[in-house]
Amino acid sequence: MSEPGGHRLDQTGSGPAPVIAIIGAPGSGKSTVGPLLAARLGLDFVDVDEVISRVEGRPISDIFATDGEPYFRRVEARETLAALAAGGVVSLGGGAPLTPSIGQALDRVRTVWLEVSARTASGRVGLNDATRPLLLGNVHSRMVRLLAERRPVYAAPADIHVVTDSLHPGQIVEQILVELQGLPEDTGVIETSANETREQS
Numbered sequence: 129m130s131e132p133g134g135h136r137l138d139q140t141g142s143g144p145a146p147v148i149a150i151i152g153a154p155g156s157g158k159s160t161v162g163p164l165l166a167a168r169l170g171l172d173f174v175d176v177d178e179v180i181s182r183v184e185g186r187p188i189s190d191i192f193a194t195d196g197e198p199y200f201r202r203v204e205a206r207e208t209l210a211a212l213a214a215g216g217v218v219s220l221g222g223g224a225p226l227t228p229s230i231g232q233a234l235d236r237v238r239t240v241w242l243e244v245s246a247r248t249a250s251g252r253v254g255l256n257d258a259t260r261p262l263l264l265g266n267v268h269s270r271m272v273r274l275l276a277e278r279r280p281v282y283a284a285p286a287d288i289h290v291v292t293d294s295l296h297p298g299q300i301v302e303q304i305l306v307e308l309q310g311l312p313e314d315t316g317v318i319e320t321s322a323n324e325t326r327e328q329s
């Protein structure tokens with residue numbers, strides 16, 4: 129089905145809705161690239177951090193401060209699994225893949241890993257960011273440690289891997305669209321027309 133963007137996918141089609149999960153460290157660009165990718169594919173988009181803040185009625189930093197990280201991770205697992213079950217493009221929080229139930233779910237969907245260096249990520253995230261309480265203090269040193277711990281957890285479920293440091297969000301979306309075409313059919317069919325994309329660029 130070709131649409132102006134060349135990538136529209138009718139979600140009313142038969143079969144389960146396609147699911148694309150976006151994972152990576154804080155500052156890798158999940159919340160930025162996710163909606164752009166969803167628009168190109170004609171899919172719904174969910175940012176799980178936004179859902180959490182909405183259902184909890186408070187910023188993520190307040191959740192951590194008042195109820196602690198274990199509580200946050202339980203809410204995150206519930207909302208992440210619900211979003212993945214609903215289908216569309218889902219941008220996870222940076223720590224979500226460390227939760228076993230989420231890691232197992234990621235093995236069943238198309239997963240995009242946006243990689244970023246600690247230096248670049250530190251430069252992208254703001255200081256004292258209310259959505260990233262784990263980075264309060266020395267952002268760069270905390271990011272270095274976090275990336276070292278998590279790299280294997282991001283790599284394991286990844287079907288598509290994009291190193292984002294020197295790419296703009298639009299370039300990242302184009303690379304994802306091209307790589308989606310090369311994925312095996314068994315994880316759902318997402319019709320994109322990368323050729324049209326190349327003609328458009």
Ligand SMILES: Nc1ncnc2c1ncn2[C@@H]1O[C@H](COP(=O)(O)OP(=O)(O)O)[C@@H](O)[C@H]1O
Nearest residue numbers: 153154155156157158159160252292295296297
């Ligand atoms: N490819 C990119 N190049 C430059 N800046 C980016 C890129 N991707 C995201 N950003 C910026 O970095 C910050 C963090 O991006 P965000 O999408 O919130 O990351 P995440 O959701 O992975 O934590 C935002 O200010 C965003 O505009």
Ligand SMILES: O=C(O)C1=C[C@@H](OP(=O)(O)O)[C@@H](O)[C@H](O)C1
Nearest residue numbers: 153154155221222223259260261
């Ligand atoms: O890395 C993490 O553990 C976290 C990353 C944040 O999301 P982003 O990756 O979108 O910043 C948010 O879920 C929370 O602060 C925890």
Ligand SMILES: [Mg+2]
Nearest residue numbers: 158159177221
């Ligand atoms: Mg985000």
